[in-house]
Amino acid sequence: MTLALDTRTTSRDPAVTPRGDALISIIGLSKHFHVKLGAFGQTAAEVHALDDFTLDIRRGETLSLVGESGCGKSTAGFTMLQIHKPSAGQVIYGGVDLAQLSEDRLRPYRRKLQVVFQDPYSTLNPRMTVGEAIAEPLLFHGQATRGNITEKVATLLGDVGLSPRFAMRYPHELSGGQRQRVVIARALACGPEFLVCDEAISALDVSVQAQIINLFQDLQERYGLTYLFIAHDLAVVRHISDRVAVMYLGRPAELGPKRAIFSAPLHPYTKALLSAVPEPDPARERSRKRQVLSGDVPSPLDPPPGCRFHTRCPLAVERCRREVPAWREMAPDHFVACHRVGEAIPVPDAA
Ligand SMILES: Nc1ncnc2c1ncn2[C@@H]1O[C@H](COP(=O)(O)OP(=O)(O)O)[C@@H](O)[C@H]1O
Ligand code: SF4
Ligand SMILES: [Mg+2]
Numbered sequence: 001m002t003l004a005l006d007t008r009t010t011s012r013d014p015a016v017t018p019r020g021d022a023l024i025s026i027i028g029l030s031k032h033f034h035v036k037l038g039a040f041g042q043t044a045a046e047v048h049a050l051d052d053f054t055l056d057i058r059r060g061e062t063l064s065l066v067g068e069s070g071c072g073k074s075t076a077g078f079t080m081l082q083i084h085k086p087s088a089g090q091v092i093y094g095g096v097d098l099a100q101l102s103e104d105r106l107r108p109y110r111r112k113l114q115v116v117f118q119d120p121y122s123t124l125n126p127r128m129t130v131g132e133a134i135a136e137p138l139l140f141h142g143q144a145t146r147g148n149i150t151e152k153v154a155t156l157l158g159d160v161g162l163s164p165r166f167a168m169r170y171p172h173e174l175s176g177g178q179r180q181r182v183v184i185a186r187a188l189a190c191g192p193e194f195l196v197c198d199e200a201i202s203a204l205d206v207s208v209q210a211q212i213i214n215l216f217q218d219l220q221e222r223y224g225l226t227y228l229f230i231a232h233d234l235a236v237v238r239h240i241s242d243r244v245a246v247m248y249l250g251r252p253a254e255l256g257p258k259r260a261i262f263s264a265p266l267h268p269y270t271k272a273l274l275s276a277v278p279e280p281d282p283a284r285e286r287s288r289k290r291q292v293l294s295g296d297v298p299s300p301l302d303p304p305p306g307c308r309f310h311t312r313c314p315l316a317v318e319r320c321r322r323e324v325p326a327w328r329e330m331a332p333d334h335f336v337a338c339h340r341v342g343e344a345i346p347v348p349d350a351a
Contacts, residue, residue, distance in 0.1 A: 022056035023194060023226045024080065029053040029089035031072075031079045037301075048300045049075040051250045053089070054327070057194070062220065062227040064237040064258075066273065067247035068297055073230045076247065077196040080228070081113050082106055093194075111141045111190035118199035120179035123186075124171040130157075130182050131167030137189045156185040159222075160215060177208035184215065188223070198230045213240055234277040238262055243333075246270045249308040250300055252327070256334035266336040268313050269293075307339065315340050 033047040050072045057063055065073045078084045080091050082098050091098040098109060117123050124133055134153045138144035144152045154164035160181040171179055180200065187195060197216065201209040213236065219225055231237050237244060237258075244261040246254040246269065254267040265271050272291045279285040295312045298304050304311050310320040317340070325337040 021058045021060075023059040023093070024057040025090075025092040026053055026055050026057070026080060027090040027092065029076070029079055029091065030087045031075050031084050032087045035301075045301050048250050048303050050079060051303075053252055055245060055252065055255065057226060057228060058242075059193075060220070060224055060226055061242040062229050062240055064229045064231060064241040064244045065247060066231065066234065066237055066244060067253075068273075069232070070297060070300070071247045072250040072300070073247060074198050075250075077115065077198055077228055077230055081115060081196060082110075083115070107141075111137075111143075112193045113196075114187040114190075114192040114194070115196040115198060116180075116183055116187050116200040118202050120176065120183045120203075121171070123183050124179060126171055128170075129167060130162075130169050130171070130174070133171075133182060134167070134185050134189055137186060141190045143190050152189075156189055159188060159219065160185045175208075176204050177211060180204060180208075180212055181215065184212075184219070188219065191223075192225065194226045194228070196228045196230065199232070200229075201236065202232065209236070216240070234274065238277075246273065249297060249303055251308055251324075252335075252337060253309065254334075254336045256331075260331065260334045264331075264334075266330055266334070266341045267309075267338050268315050269309050307337070 029050060030048075030052055031050040033049055035045050035047055037043040037045050053076055055063075065076060067073055075084060079086050082091070082101075086099045089099065093109060093113070096109075098106065101109070128136070131150075131153050134156050135144070135149050138149060138152055150167075153167050157164055157166055162178065162181055162185070166174075166178070166182070171182070174182065200216075201212050204212060216227065216229075217240070220227065229237070229240055241258045243256060244254075244258050245252055246261070246267060248269050254261065254265065254270045261270065262274065265274055272293045275289070275291040279288055293312050298308070298311055304321075306322045307313070307316070307320040307325050310316040313320065319339050323339065325339045327335055327337050328342070329335050330341060
């Protein structure tokens with residue numbers, strides 16, 4: 001197969017271009033963790049968890065973030081939310097750069113930017129009732145008074161499909177799905193605009209996953225929420241996303257509308273990731289060739305120069321080892337960072 005693509009290169013980074021529909025603009029966002037190595041922690045080192053991440057998150061969309069474990073998805077989400085302080089870059093929300101704000105000045109924004117984690121056990125205090133857990137952020141942010149708190153908690157429980165009597169229960173009395181509903185109610189308590197769902201359904205049974213996905217979709221419709229949906233299950237990503245961003249070793253590899261990413265992926269890494277997703281059609285599934293990636297993901301302590309994927313990429317050439325590939329718009333709204341996409345070269349087909 002040969003690729004004959006439109007090779008326009010945008011003169012400005014597309015994601016930086018101001019868009020009327022961007023809720024959050026992330027510009028050159030990086031996060032390096034300082035760690036100590038060696039038996040006695042004598043060697044200082046830096047984990048390059050996120051490097052130069054630029055992207056707009058559009059109001060009301062579900063943008064999924066995918067990539068192998070350890071590639072920096074959670075770090076990207078937490079750095080956007082200022083749970084991790086960025087090492088460099090900007091997070092523009094409501095016309096301000098959150099990265100520049102002190103903790104005090106961040107507080108009103110924190111209400112609007114929430115996270116739902118994978119593990120509801122670790123998110124909920126086992127000694128607090130469900131009612132107390134949901135009341136806590138409401139009272140902390142001044143969104144309720146002692147007079148109306150019971151009513152507000154009951155409304156939030158109703159929003160996530162639980163009856164008001166759940167307010168008296170403790171987390172250990174709930175099923176996994178009910179606990180995750182409580183976590184979602186807590187995240188909703190202060191009227192957020194943006195939710196990072198970090199593997200928020202991964203720990204649940206498959207049947208419960210479907211219910212929680214439906215709940216996320218209902219809430220999005222009802223409250224106009226915007227989601228960054230971090231997941232490793234690409235079948236779920238295919239179902240829930242408007243757009244998909246693919247990351248490799250702390251850097252963005254590809255970004256595009258869901259349909260384009262799943263039906264016409266451009267980056268060799270995206271092709272390899274998607275080749276592991278089963279086809280719903282049994283005939284196509286039988287004839288499908290899998291593309292297995294060779295080698296391990298390199299360490300983020302010492303990421304490879306140039307294109308970080310070059311140590312595993314079947315198309316790597318000398319230039320890939322030297323030069324970081326530019327972020328290019330290859331089709332409307334479909335961006336990729338790969339030197340060789342757009343060249344008229346034979347490309348091994350992942351499908
Ligand atoms: N607090 C931390 N201190 C040091 N290293 C970290 C920390 N958090 C994450 N990392 C490292 O950063 C890299 C990216 O991690 P993470 O964002 O959790 O990846 P993912 O969510 O894609 O699995 C990993 O190598 C991880 O070990
Ligand atoms: S830039 Fe080179 S190494 Fe990186 S994905 Fe493209 S072809 Fe592969
Ligand atoms: Mg993670």
